[in-house]
Amino acid sequence: MSTGRARHVLVAAGGTGGHLFPAEALGAALARRGVGLDLATDSRAAHYGGSFPAHTTHIIPSSKLRGRDPFSIITTAAIIGGGVVKASALLRRLKPSAVIGFGGYPTVPPLLAASLRRIPTIIHEQNAVMGRANRFLAGRVTAIATGFRGVSLPDAKLASKTTWVGNPVRPAVILASSTPYAVPEVGGPLCLLVFGGSQGARVMAEIVPSAIRQLEPALWSRLHIVQQAREEDLEAVKNGYAELKISADVAPFFSDLPARMAASHLVISRSGASTVAELAAIGRPSILVPLPNALDQDQMANAGMLETAGGAIRLPQPEFTPSRLASEISALAAEPQRLAAMAASAKKAGTLDAAERLADLVLRVAKG
Numbered sequence: 510m511s512t513g514r515a516r517h518v519l520v521a522a523g524g525t526g527g528h529l530f531p532a533e534a535l536g537a538a539l540a541r542r543g544v545g546l547d548l549a550t551d552s553r554a555a556h557y558g559g560s561f562p563a564h565t566t567h568i569i570p571s572s573k574l575r576g577r578d579p580f581s582i583i584t585t586a587a588i589i590g591g592g593v594v595k596a597s598a599l600l601r602r603l604k605p606s607a608v609i610g611f612g613g614y615p616t617v618p619p620l621l622a623a624s625l626r627r628i629p630t631i632i633h634e635q636n637a638v639m640g641r642a643n644r645f646l647a648g649r650v651t652a653i654a655t656g657f658r659g660v661s662l663p664d665a666k667l668a669s670k671t672t673w674v675g676n677p678v679r680p681a682v683i684l685a686s687s688t689p690y691a692v693p694e695v696g697g698p699l700c701l702l703v704f705g706g707s708q709g710a711r712v713m714a715e716i717v718p719s720a721i722r723q724l725e726p727a728l729w730s731r732l733h734i735v736q737q738a739r740e741e742d743l744e745a746v747k748n749g750y751a752e753l754k755i756s757a758d759v760a761p762f763f764s765d766l767p768a769r770m771a772a773s774h775l776v777i778s779r780s781g782a783s784t785v786a787e788l789a790a791i792g793r794p795s796i797l798v799p800l801p802n803a804l805d806q807d808q809m810a811n812a813g814m815l816e817t818a819g820g821a822i823r824l825p826q827p828e829f830t831p832s833r834l835a836s837e838i839s840a841l842a843a844e845p846q847r848l849a850a851m852a853a854s855a856k857k858a859g860t861l862d863a864a865e866r867l868a869d870l871v872l873r874v875a876k877g
Contacts, residue, residue, distance in 0.1 A: 523613015524553030534677030592618030635782030637810035675860030676786035702773035704737035714742035718749035720834035780812035792856025820855025
Protein backbone atom coordinates (compact mmCIF):
# COMPACT_ATOMS: atom_id res chain seq x y z
CA MET A 510 0.00 0.00 0.00
CA SER A 511 1.20 3.51 -0.83
CA THR A 512 2.02 5.76 2.09
CA GLY A 513 2.49 9.48 2.59
CA ARG A 514 0.90 12.03 0.34
CA ALA A 515 -1.52 10.68 -2.30
CA ARG A 516 -0.04 11.03 -5.78
CA HIS A 517 -2.15 8.62 -7.78
CA VAL A 518 -5.54 6.95 -7.34
CA LEU A 519 -7.60 4.44 -9.30
CA VAL A 520 -11.23 5.30 -10.03
CA ALA A 521 -13.64 2.45 -10.83
CA ALA A 522 -17.00 3.23 -12.43
CA GLY A 523 -19.68 1.59 -14.54
CA GLY A 524 -19.52 2.71 -18.16
CA THR A 525 -22.59 4.96 -18.19
CA GLY A 526 -22.79 8.72 -17.83
CA GLY A 527 -24.49 8.36 -14.45
CA HIS A 528 -21.37 6.74 -13.01
CA LEU A 529 -18.68 8.38 -15.14
CA PHE A 530 -19.76 12.02 -14.84
CA PRO A 531 -19.23 12.25 -11.05
CA ALA A 532 -16.00 10.28 -11.44
CA GLU A 533 -14.88 12.82 -14.05
CA ALA A 534 -15.68 15.65 -11.63
CA LEU A 535 -13.60 14.02 -8.90
CA GLY A 536 -10.75 13.54 -11.37
CA ALA A 537 -10.74 17.25 -12.16
CA ALA A 538 -10.74 18.15 -8.45
CA LEU A 539 -7.86 15.76 -7.73
CA ALA A 540 -5.90 17.02 -10.73
CA ARG A 541 -6.03 20.54 -9.28
CA ARG A 542 -4.32 19.10 -6.20
CA GLY A 543 -1.60 17.36 -8.17
CA VAL A 544 -3.11 13.87 -7.87
CA GLY A 545 -3.29 11.76 -11.02
CA LEU A 546 -5.71 8.94 -11.69
CA ASP A 547 -6.38 5.91 -13.83
CA LEU A 548 -9.87 4.68 -14.71
CA ALA A 549 -11.14 1.10 -14.45
CA THR A 550 -14.44 0.58 -16.28
CA ASP A 551 -16.13 -1.39 -19.07
CA SER A 552 -16.31 -1.00 -22.84
CA ARG A 553 -19.35 1.33 -22.70
CA ALA A 554 -17.14 4.14 -21.39
CA ALA A 555 -15.79 4.94 -24.85
CA HIS A 556 -18.98 6.94 -25.52
CA TYR A 557 -18.26 9.28 -22.61
CA GLY A 558 -14.53 9.10 -22.09
CA GLY A 559 -13.32 11.88 -24.39
CA SER A 560 -12.94 14.42 -21.60
CA PHE A 561 -12.18 12.03 -18.75
CA PRO A 562 -8.97 13.16 -16.98
CA ALA A 563 -7.39 9.72 -16.67
CA HIS A 564 -3.84 8.76 -17.55
CA THR A 565 -5.08 5.40 -18.84
CA THR A 566 -8.43 3.66 -19.06
CA HIS A 567 -8.40 -0.04 -18.14
CA ILE A 568 -11.18 -2.45 -19.12
CA ILE A 569 -11.74 -4.91 -16.26
CA PRO A 570 -13.95 -8.00 -16.75
CA SER A 571 -17.10 -8.02 -14.65
CA SER A 572 -20.74 -9.04 -14.89
CA LYS A 573 -24.01 -8.63 -13.08
CA LEU A 574 -25.92 -11.70 -11.93
CA ARG A 575 -28.32 -12.52 -14.78
CA GLY A 576 -30.18 -15.35 -13.06
CA ARG A 577 -30.43 -17.40 -9.89
CA ASP A 578 -29.83 -20.75 -11.55
CA PRO A 579 -26.53 -22.56 -10.82
CA PHE A 580 -25.12 -21.95 -14.32
CA SER A 581 -25.70 -18.16 -14.11
CA ILE A 582 -24.22 -17.98 -10.62
CA ILE A 583 -21.12 -19.98 -11.56
CA THR A 584 -20.62 -17.99 -14.78
CA THR A 585 -20.93 -14.64 -13.01
CA ALA A 586 -18.58 -15.75 -10.22
CA ALA A 587 -16.00 -16.89 -12.78
CA ILE A 588 -16.12 -13.57 -14.66
CA ILE A 589 -15.86 -11.53 -11.47
CA GLY A 590 -13.05 -13.78 -10.22
CA GLY A 591 -11.13 -13.19 -13.45
CA GLY A 592 -11.75 -9.47 -13.04
CA VAL A 593 -10.36 -9.53 -9.49
CA VAL A 594 -7.20 -11.26 -10.73
CA LYS A 595 -6.73 -8.71 -13.52
CA ALA A 596 -7.49 -5.79 -11.17
CA SER A 597 -5.04 -7.13 -8.59
CA ALA A 598 -2.28 -7.23 -11.21
CA LEU A 599 -3.16 -3.66 -12.21
CA LEU A 600 -3.01 -2.49 -8.60
CA ARG A 601 0.34 -4.19 -8.09
CA ARG A 602 1.68 -2.22 -11.06
CA LEU A 603 0.03 1.17 -10.35
CA LYS A 604 0.45 1.16 -6.54
CA PRO A 605 -2.39 3.69 -6.03
CA SER A 606 -2.86 5.51 -2.74
CA ALA A 607 -6.60 4.72 -2.84
CA VAL A 608 -9.29 3.14 -5.01
CA ILE A 609 -12.63 4.91 -5.41
CA GLY A 610 -15.75 3.21 -6.79
CA PHE A 611 -18.75 5.02 -8.27
CA GLY A 612 -21.16 2.12 -8.58
CA GLY A 613 -22.15 -0.32 -11.27
CA TYR A 614 -20.99 -3.92 -11.53
CA PRO A 615 -17.61 -2.98 -13.15
CA THR A 616 -16.58 -1.50 -9.79
CA VAL A 617 -16.78 -4.81 -7.96
CA PRO A 618 -13.50 -6.49 -9.09
CA PRO A 619 -11.25 -3.41 -8.56
CA LEU A 620 -12.72 -2.67 -5.12
CA LEU A 621 -12.52 -6.31 -4.02
CA ALA A 622 -8.92 -6.54 -5.25
CA ALA A 623 -8.01 -3.31 -3.44
CA SER A 624 -9.62 -4.55 -0.23
CA LEU A 625 -7.67 -7.82 -0.44
CA ARG A 626 -4.45 -5.86 -1.01
CA ARG A 627 -5.25 -3.55 1.96
CA ILE A 628 -5.37 -0.44 -0.19
CA PRO A 629 -7.71 2.27 1.20
CA THR A 630 -11.08 2.15 -0.56
CA ILE A 631 -14.08 4.46 -0.92
CA ILE A 632 -17.44 4.03 -2.63
CA HIS A 633 -19.59 6.96 -3.68
CA GLU A 634 -23.35 6.36 -3.92
CA GLN A 635 -25.00 8.87 -6.25
CA ASN A 636 -28.60 7.77 -5.77
CA ALA A 637 -31.06 8.32 -2.95
CA VAL A 638 -31.20 4.50 -2.68
CA MET A 639 -27.94 2.53 -2.50
CA GLY A 640 -27.34 0.38 -5.57
CA ARG A 641 -26.64 -3.32 -5.45
CA ALA A 642 -22.95 -3.17 -6.29
CA ASN A 643 -22.36 -0.59 -3.58
CA ARG A 644 -24.47 -2.54 -1.08
CA PHE A 645 -22.28 -5.57 -1.77
CA LEU A 646 -19.10 -3.54 -1.28
CA ALA A 647 -20.22 -1.31 1.62
CA GLY A 648 -19.04 -3.58 4.41
CA ARG A 649 -15.66 -4.15 2.75
CA VAL A 650 -14.55 -0.58 2.02
CA THR A 651 -12.76 1.98 4.19
CA ALA A 652 -15.29 4.79 3.71
CA ILE A 653 -18.67 5.50 2.10
CA ALA A 654 -19.64 8.83 0.53
CA THR A 655 -23.22 9.70 -0.44
CA GLY A 656 -24.75 12.10 -2.93
CA PHE A 657 -28.00 12.54 -0.99
CA ARG A 658 -28.54 13.01 2.72
CA GLY A 659 -30.24 10.17 4.54
CA VAL A 660 -29.35 7.33 2.16
CA SER A 661 -30.51 4.05 3.64
CA LEU A 662 -27.55 1.83 4.52
CA PRO A 663 -27.59 -1.99 4.36
CA ASP A 664 -26.26 -2.12 7.94
CA ALA A 665 -26.66 0.57 10.63
CA LYS A 666 -23.07 -0.10 11.73
CA LEU A 667 -21.88 1.48 8.47
CA ALA A 668 -23.07 4.94 9.57
CA SER A 669 -19.77 5.62 11.36
CA LYS A 670 -17.83 5.46 8.09
CA THR A 671 -20.42 7.25 5.95
CA THR A 672 -20.10 10.91 4.91
CA TRP A 673 -22.47 13.07 2.89
CA VAL A 674 -20.56 14.99 0.21
CA GLY A 675 -23.21 15.60 -2.47
CA ASN A 676 -23.04 14.50 -6.07
CA PRO A 677 -19.96 15.78 -7.93
CA VAL A 678 -20.80 17.52 -11.20
CA ARG A 679 -18.55 17.92 -14.24
CA PRO A 680 -16.61 21.10 -14.93
CA ALA A 681 -19.01 21.81 -17.82
CA VAL A 682 -21.87 21.82 -15.31
CA ILE A 683 -20.02 24.19 -12.97
CA LEU A 684 -19.54 26.52 -15.94
CA ALA A 685 -23.21 26.23 -16.94
CA SER A 686 -24.31 26.95 -13.36
CA SER A 687 -23.08 30.54 -13.74
CA THR A 688 -25.81 31.22 -16.33
CA PRO A 689 -28.82 32.84 -14.58
CA TYR A 690 -32.27 31.45 -15.32
CA ALA A 691 -33.90 33.56 -18.03
CA VAL A 692 -37.56 33.80 -17.02
CA PRO A 693 -39.64 33.36 -20.18
CA GLU A 694 -41.73 36.36 -21.16
CA VAL A 695 -45.49 35.98 -21.52
CA GLY A 696 -46.00 35.19 -25.19
CA GLY A 697 -42.23 34.94 -25.75
CA PRO A 698 -39.99 32.00 -26.72
CA LEU A 699 -40.14 28.88 -24.56
CA CYS A 700 -37.18 26.48 -24.79
CA LEU A 701 -37.74 22.82 -23.88
CA LEU A 702 -34.93 20.32 -23.43
CA VAL A 703 -35.95 16.64 -23.64
CA PHE A 704 -33.66 13.68 -22.99
CA GLY A 705 -33.95 10.23 -21.56
CA GLY A 706 -30.56 8.59 -21.38
CA SER A 707 -29.81 5.15 -22.76
CA GLN A 708 -32.96 3.64 -21.21
CA GLY A 709 -35.36 6.52 -21.61
CA ALA A 710 -35.16 8.12 -25.03
CA ARG A 711 -37.77 5.78 -26.51
CA VAL A 712 -40.57 6.84 -24.20
CA MET A 713 -39.66 10.48 -24.74
CA ALA A 714 -39.96 9.95 -28.51
CA GLU A 715 -43.34 8.30 -28.05
CA ILE A 716 -44.89 10.77 -25.61
CA VAL A 717 -43.40 14.25 -26.04
CA PRO A 718 -44.24 14.91 -29.73
CA SER A 719 -47.79 13.66 -29.14
CA ALA A 720 -48.10 15.95 -26.12
CA ILE A 721 -46.84 18.94 -28.11
CA ARG A 722 -49.47 18.22 -30.77
CA GLN A 723 -52.16 18.55 -28.08
CA LEU A 724 -51.05 22.04 -27.03
CA GLU A 725 -52.92 25.12 -28.17
CA PRO A 726 -51.61 26.03 -31.65
CA ALA A 727 -50.76 29.52 -30.36
CA LEU A 728 -48.07 27.89 -28.20
CA TRP A 729 -46.41 26.05 -31.09
CA SER A 730 -44.85 29.19 -32.53
CA ARG A 731 -43.28 29.99 -29.14
CA LEU A 732 -41.53 26.65 -28.75
CA HIS A 733 -37.96 25.67 -29.46
CA ILE A 734 -37.36 22.01 -28.64
CA VAL A 735 -34.02 20.27 -28.16
CA GLN A 736 -34.59 16.52 -27.93
CA GLN A 737 -32.39 13.47 -27.62
CA ALA A 738 -33.79 10.56 -29.64
CA ARG A 739 -32.57 7.14 -30.65
CA GLU A 740 -31.38 6.68 -34.23
CA GLU A 741 -34.47 4.63 -35.03
CA ASP A 742 -36.77 7.41 -33.73
CA LEU A 743 -35.00 10.42 -35.26
CA GLU A 744 -37.04 10.81 -38.43
CA ALA A 745 -40.40 10.30 -36.72
CA VAL A 746 -39.60 12.87 -34.03
CA LYS A 747 -38.22 15.40 -36.53
CA ASN A 748 -41.20 14.96 -38.86
CA GLY A 749 -43.65 15.32 -35.98
CA TYR A 750 -42.27 18.74 -35.08
CA ALA A 751 -41.85 19.78 -38.72
CA GLU A 752 -45.54 19.14 -39.39
CA LEU A 753 -46.39 21.65 -36.65
CA LYS A 754 -43.72 24.08 -37.90
CA ILE A 755 -42.00 23.92 -34.51
CA SER A 756 -38.32 24.85 -34.25
CA ALA A 757 -36.53 21.68 -33.12
CA ASP A 758 -33.02 20.28 -32.80
CA VAL A 759 -33.20 16.47 -32.59
CA ALA A 760 -30.11 14.25 -32.27
CA PRO A 761 -29.06 10.92 -30.69
CA PHE A 762 -26.54 12.55 -28.35
CA PHE A 763 -25.57 16.04 -27.21
CA SER A 764 -21.99 16.38 -26.00
CA ASP A 765 -22.78 19.88 -24.69
CA LEU A 766 -25.82 18.88 -22.63
CA PRO A 767 -24.96 21.09 -19.60
CA ALA A 768 -24.88 24.20 -21.82
CA ARG A 769 -28.18 23.19 -23.42
CA MET A 770 -29.63 22.63 -19.96
CA ALA A 771 -28.59 26.16 -18.98
CA ALA A 772 -30.23 27.56 -22.13
CA SER A 773 -33.58 25.87 -21.44
CA HIS A 774 -36.69 27.13 -19.69
CA LEU A 775 -37.97 23.64 -18.86
CA VAL A 776 -36.34 20.19 -18.89
CA ILE A 777 -38.22 16.91 -19.42
CA SER A 778 -36.08 13.90 -18.55
CA ARG A 779 -35.45 10.74 -16.59
CA SER A 780 -34.22 11.18 -13.02
CA GLY A 781 -30.87 9.46 -12.81
CA ALA A 782 -28.65 10.74 -10.03
CA SER A 783 -26.36 12.74 -12.33
CA THR A 784 -29.31 14.32 -14.12
CA VAL A 785 -30.90 15.40 -10.83
CA ALA A 786 -27.56 16.71 -9.55
CA GLU A 787 -26.96 18.70 -12.73
CA LEU A 788 -30.49 20.15 -12.78
CA ALA A 789 -29.98 21.29 -9.20
CA ALA A 790 -26.48 22.67 -9.78
CA ILE A 791 -27.57 24.66 -12.83
CA GLY A 792 -30.97 25.51 -11.34
CA ARG A 793 -33.53 24.53 -13.98
CA PRO A 794 -37.18 23.49 -13.53
CA SER A 795 -38.02 20.01 -14.70
CA ILE A 796 -40.64 17.37 -15.29
CA LEU A 797 -39.02 14.11 -14.19
CA VAL A 798 -40.13 10.66 -15.32
CA PRO A 799 -38.42 7.97 -13.22
CA LEU A 800 -37.34 4.77 -14.94
CA PRO A 801 -40.16 2.39 -13.95
CA ASN A 802 -38.40 -0.99 -14.01
CA ALA A 803 -35.38 -0.12 -11.85
CA LEU A 804 -34.90 -2.85 -9.25
CA ASP A 805 -34.34 -0.42 -6.38
CA GLN A 806 -36.62 2.40 -7.63
CA ASP A 807 -33.67 4.75 -7.24
CA GLN A 808 -34.90 7.18 -9.90
CA MET A 809 -38.26 7.49 -8.15
CA ALA A 810 -36.44 8.45 -4.95
CA ASN A 811 -34.08 10.84 -6.77
CA ALA A 812 -36.98 12.67 -8.42
CA GLY A 813 -38.77 12.80 -5.07
CA MET A 814 -35.84 14.66 -3.54
CA LEU A 815 -36.01 17.42 -6.16
CA GLU A 816 -39.82 17.49 -6.11
CA THR A 817 -39.80 17.94 -2.32
CA ALA A 818 -37.35 20.82 -2.73
CA GLY A 819 -39.84 22.48 -5.10
CA GLY A 820 -37.67 22.24 -8.21
CA ALA A 821 -39.44 19.51 -10.17
CA ILE A 822 -42.71 17.81 -11.05
CA ARG A 823 -42.45 14.03 -10.70
CA LEU A 824 -44.54 11.97 -13.11
CA PRO A 825 -44.42 8.17 -12.69
CA GLN A 826 -44.37 6.63 -16.15
CA PRO A 827 -48.00 5.38 -16.05
CA GLU A 828 -49.01 9.03 -15.58
CA PHE A 829 -46.64 10.24 -18.32
CA THR A 830 -49.27 10.43 -21.04
CA PRO A 831 -49.53 12.95 -23.89
CA SER A 832 -52.58 14.59 -22.33
CA ARG A 833 -51.03 14.87 -18.86
CA LEU A 834 -47.75 16.21 -20.22
CA ALA A 835 -49.58 18.71 -22.46
CA SER A 836 -51.53 19.90 -19.41
CA GLU A 837 -48.33 20.40 -17.36
CA ILE A 838 -46.52 22.25 -20.18
CA SER A 839 -49.53 24.50 -20.81
CA ALA A 840 -49.84 25.39 -17.13
CA LEU A 841 -46.13 26.17 -16.77
CA ALA A 842 -46.04 28.19 -20.01
CA ALA A 843 -48.86 30.35 -18.66
CA GLU A 844 -47.07 30.94 -15.33
CA PRO A 845 -43.51 32.17 -15.95
CA GLN A 846 -43.07 33.07 -12.29
CA ARG A 847 -43.85 29.50 -11.30
CA LEU A 848 -41.04 28.35 -13.60
CA ALA A 849 -38.75 30.95 -12.02
CA ALA A 850 -39.66 29.75 -8.52
CA MET A 851 -38.96 26.13 -9.49
CA ALA A 852 -35.60 27.15 -10.96
CA ALA A 853 -34.66 28.95 -7.73
CA SER A 854 -35.74 25.98 -5.61
CA ALA A 855 -33.74 23.56 -7.74
CA LYS A 856 -30.68 25.80 -7.42
CA LYS A 857 -30.96 25.83 -3.63
CA ALA A 858 -30.87 22.02 -3.64
CA GLY A 859 -27.64 21.92 -5.66
CA THR A 860 -24.15 21.25 -4.31
CA LEU A 861 -21.47 22.81 -6.47
CA ASP A 862 -18.55 21.87 -4.22
CA ALA A 863 -19.34 18.13 -3.97
CA ALA A 864 -16.27 17.17 -6.00
CA GLU A 865 -14.03 19.14 -3.65
CA ARG A 866 -15.69 17.55 -0.62
CA LEU A 867 -15.15 14.10 -2.09
CA ALA A 868 -11.54 14.93 -2.98
CA ASP A 869 -10.97 15.96 0.64
CA LEU A 870 -12.34 12.60 1.78
CA VAL A 871 -10.20 10.68 -0.72
CA LEU A 872 -7.04 12.38 0.51
CA ARG A 873 -7.93 11.79 4.17
CA VAL A 874 -8.59 8.11 3.57
CA ALA A 875 -5.44 7.72 1.44
CA LYS A 876 -3.30 9.19 4.20
CA GLY A 877 -5.04 7.09 6.84
